[in-house]
Amino acid sequence: MSRFSELLLAGCLIAAAAGASADSSFPGVGRPATPSEVKAWDIDVRPDFKGLPPGKGSVDQGIELWEAKCTACHGSFGESNEVFTPLVGGTTKEDIETGRVGAYIRQDAPQRSTLMKVPTLSTLWDYINRAMPWNAPKSLSPDEVYAVLAYLLHLGEIVPADFTLSDKNIAEVQKRMPNRNGMTTKHGMWDIKGKPDVKNVACMKNCKTQITMGSSLPDYARDAHGNLADQNRVIGAVRGQQTSEGAGGGAAAPAPHPAMDLMKKSGCSGCHGIASKILGPSFRDIAKRYKDDKGAESQLIGRVKAGGSGTWGDAAMPPQAHVSDADTAALIKWILSGSPEN
Amino acid sequence: MPQNTPRPGRIQRAPEGFLSPEQIRDVSAGRRDFLRTAFVSASMAVAGTSVARAADGDPAILTLPEHSTTLGRPVAERPYGAPSQFEAGLRRRESPGLTRVAGSSVSFSPLQGLFGIITPSGLHFERHHQGWHDIDPARHRLMINGLVKEARVYTMDDLMRLPSVSRIHFIECGANTGMEWGNVAVPTVQYSHGMLSCSEFTGVPLSVLLDDCGIDRKRAKFVLAEGADGSSMTRTISLDRALDDVLVAWGQNGEMLRPENGYPLRLVVPGVQGVSWVKWLRRIEVGDQPWATKDEAVHYIDLMPDGTHRQYTSIQECKSVITTPSGGQTLLDKGFHNITGLAWSGRGKVKRVDVSVDGGRNWRTARLETPVLSKALTRFNIDWVWDGSPAILQSRAMDETGYVQPTYAQLRAVRGTRSIYHNNAIQSWKLADSGDVSNVQVF
CATH class of the missing domain: 1.10.760.10 (Cytochrome c-like domain)
Known part of the structure; x- marks a missing residue:
């Protein structure tokens, strides 16, 4: 069948199906789903096992x-x-x-x-x-x-x-699930008319006689979020505080290596850490293994494109066809050079 | 000569307060001799400013800057505009160590620097469960099936032909402020409250589509929303809510949704935690029982002191936070300050916001800026003259149902400290006499 007649046939089927829907308030908008389409997407399984396929x-x-x-x-x-x-x-x-x-x-x-x-x-x-x-x-x-x-x-x-x-x-x-009786829906945070369980009153004057400082931020936690001076506007009523990680760094922090961005954009960081194993090996472990291997670059480019498993354990790496040849080559070069972050 | 000449009487923290970025780099690079020169020039500047200014004026006025004396850049040089280079500090950010997989993580909105109630789309917080995609809208479909007369399929062309509405609503992750249930954990309002954004959404009411498919109103009790991403995120929504104000939306702040926010189609469930606002929406199923999906039976369940978990906790109860001054910031000076922040409620409009500067002993009612909309962020402001002594700043919101935002003590008395989700306690910021603001909890 020619492509044109296929299209024509599909169009007729859809038009016929749309004609069957007499109730729509929006003529010409939407169409009935075919049984195969519903089957392809309706994959949910409820607690009463409605939707569970046999097997x-x-x-x-x-x-x-x-x-x-x-x-x-x-x-x-x-x-x-x-x-x-x-x-x-x-x-x-x-x-x-x-x-x-x-x-x-x-x-x-x-x-x-x-x-x-x-x-x-x-x-x-x-x-x-x-x-x-x-x-x-x-x-x-x-x-x-x-x-x-x-x-x-x-x-x-x-x-x-x-x-x-x-x-x-x-x-x-x-019926053997360990927490099957551990749930409750007796709360006011689901139903549209649900009532709150915690109550306060809006006292305005002399509301407390004593104020206890219950918890404050340890220095390490304050400093674990980068330089706060760089996370605020440079004008206005306030400035961000200089915190140790970035102190003195500020605008002078060295620019990240361009491959860092490329690596994240290409989806590598979902499975590989620079220095830590996630699903796949860390980049630095890869560099270490192929340190003296002259053919490693082309070999690894091929492996990224085609996918593979077995080299670092059983976890399979799917083919990365969405990454361009140039990007793949740049990334492999960067990984083999030890994945410098700057 | 450094460009940031200080003014007399200002609180300046040495050395950052009066060193230029170039000088700070020199100091941190070990060129300590530079520091001595800088101290001299800075103290001369402090002493000399008022005199110099009285004599001839501010150099920023007297010496015409380059932008006043040269030709500027042409139109459409940047066909899609971007913020000024000087605004680079305001970015969405991850909280280090919070999650270990970037595809299933969170980035927080920089509330500390935002104005009004609308979150710029590029600064909208992100939460993905299996990474985000930029989906070709021509290939995207919405299917409605289940307890309907006829299961139907809509293309984006179909949906965008329908009569649309535009509404401003906040979206808050159920786990916003979740790191602070037990104790103070993060330094700034970006990390404590930044899983919060507010946009104008454009789309078609879900009720219109359910009617178009002939929903069986006798048997239908719930709907399931399902995403088209790898996780195919699913959440149950009760039918009365689905027919109330839920939207199937494609527009956000005048343009299409951003890919990170569900392009080309997402559910908007006003007043309900963000996880129910299913992104990349591909299917709505109508049913008569809730589904107990992964994000209703493993995550987004609230652990109570008696060891039970609350399931299907959805409504984001009334909450507020002061965004300036807030944790990690330093006030430049004593004297006049505008205390500003955000208030919101998943049950309707914000009715009132009170502000305390003495840790909750005395309160004053703040101004609510218009518009004040149901289930939307509301901006509040209140005048304050800081005398330089330590203070504890708090805000307390009340919604139109009369519900008053609780203290940590009140919240924990009912829900304990292990819940993770739905922490709407009053936030406290401690202001030290140095001008430094930090995150604290008071009881």
Whole structure:
């Protein structure tokens, strides 16, 4: 079929469909969605599991996927606090029985893991399916989502090692979520007519007899936000304070290396730190490894363009086709020269 | 001769106060001998200014500057204008150490330097959950499905043909001031309150689109909004709110939305925390139950003292903050000052703002500048003559429901200190006799 007749046919179909919508107050605006279009986008899964596609995945299958796609950010056991807060930890067998996370009541939780918070298993299925892995969202098949979730639940001791999670048993597993009874909607901050829970009165004169300084900013915190003098206007009733990090620096701070901007713009910094490993290796570790390798420059340019995995662990680097040849070459040169920041 | 000649009687902090940037560089580079010369010239300038001025006047007047004696630059040299080079200090910034992944992070608006109630689009705060994209608007679609007579698809062409409205509303992240729940953590109002912006948004009311699809008003209770980004951010909105004042918007401050703010389409949910203002909006689903999405069941839940989490906390309650003088700033001088700040409420209009300079013992009512709009930032100002003694500055807003912004003690008595979200306590700025302002909490 010619391109023109294809277009014509599509146009007729859409026109016919639009004609079917008699109620629209805005003739000619919008059109009915086709069943395939709704199916392609309507991916949400509710707590009653409306929207959940059929499928299944075992803990064992989950381990393999996890190592390949999840470990870099979340650690082998979902415990990592390096990139995101931990997924697993802080829940007990008793919590699974009661549906309340005891750590909150005892107030002994140093940090809240995902499994300590999430009341509904549907939430995790929905989110992994729509947004994971971090650098390739929506790339997992339904069975893979079941498998990854089965492994995560096993890490939280919610299901045994030989478990297979499926659309048939997921509602039963939801009844074992450690914080399933830990949520409340009894507050006035959702409903449009909701009433506040905290009250003050607008006293105007002699309101307190004593004023206690409860908390003030330690110097290190004041100085951790750059030179405050550079974050205020240079005219007016006030100036920003000179703080230690930038003291004397001011306008004289050396300009950042142009590659810094290019690196952020090209999306490299989502996965690579200059001196620290994130998803991928740090730039300086790369420079160190290829220090004496004359072919490294062209080899790495190729790897950025095509993507790859295995050199630095299992985390895959997707192809970076959106970065131009010139930008890729400039970035690789900069990385191999030790990634100078200025 | 340094260009920043001080005036007599001003508070000047050595050496930054009277050294030019060039001299500061010299000092920090170790050329200490320069400092001695600078001290001499600076003290001469202080002593000599009034005399010199009486004799012949201010050099800024007497010696005509280059811009008065040369030809200026042509029109359209910069087809899209940019701020003056002297305004480079006012930038959105990240708070170091707050997050570890730039694609899922926050940048804060520089409230310390903004005027009025509209946030310049380039200084609007950012919060992304999986990075931002600059989406081709010709390829963007909005789908409405679920409990409607007919699931429908709209292109941007379709949406922009519809009857549009323009409304000014604030947007505040639910976690704004969240770092300060337990104690003082950040130095300036940019980091303490800067997940706050206010724009004029242009779009079509969501109710118009829901009606166009034939919403099933008997069964419909909630809608789900979903983004087109990698995270496909989703949030549940109750139907009474969705039909009230929610907009599907493409315009922001007279132009299209900025990519960082959801270009070409975002939801505007007046009075509700920013996470519900789904950016890059691709779909609205009508349903009869809330969805308990990731940002409703793992994040944006408020931990209470009894160990429960409040779910679906959405409304941004009445709050205010003094933006000048504020933390990290230094007052140049004793004498007259205009205390200025912002007030807002997710439940309607701001009715009144009171200001205290003695840590909350005595209060005076500030002037509210017009316009005062529902669920929009409201600018307040109040005259003040500073006598040079230490002070603690606070503002306290009241909205049209009669609700009064609480103190930290009142807020913590109900919600504890571990919530992260919805901290709307009265902010205190301590002014030292040096003129330095710092962030404190008083009880």
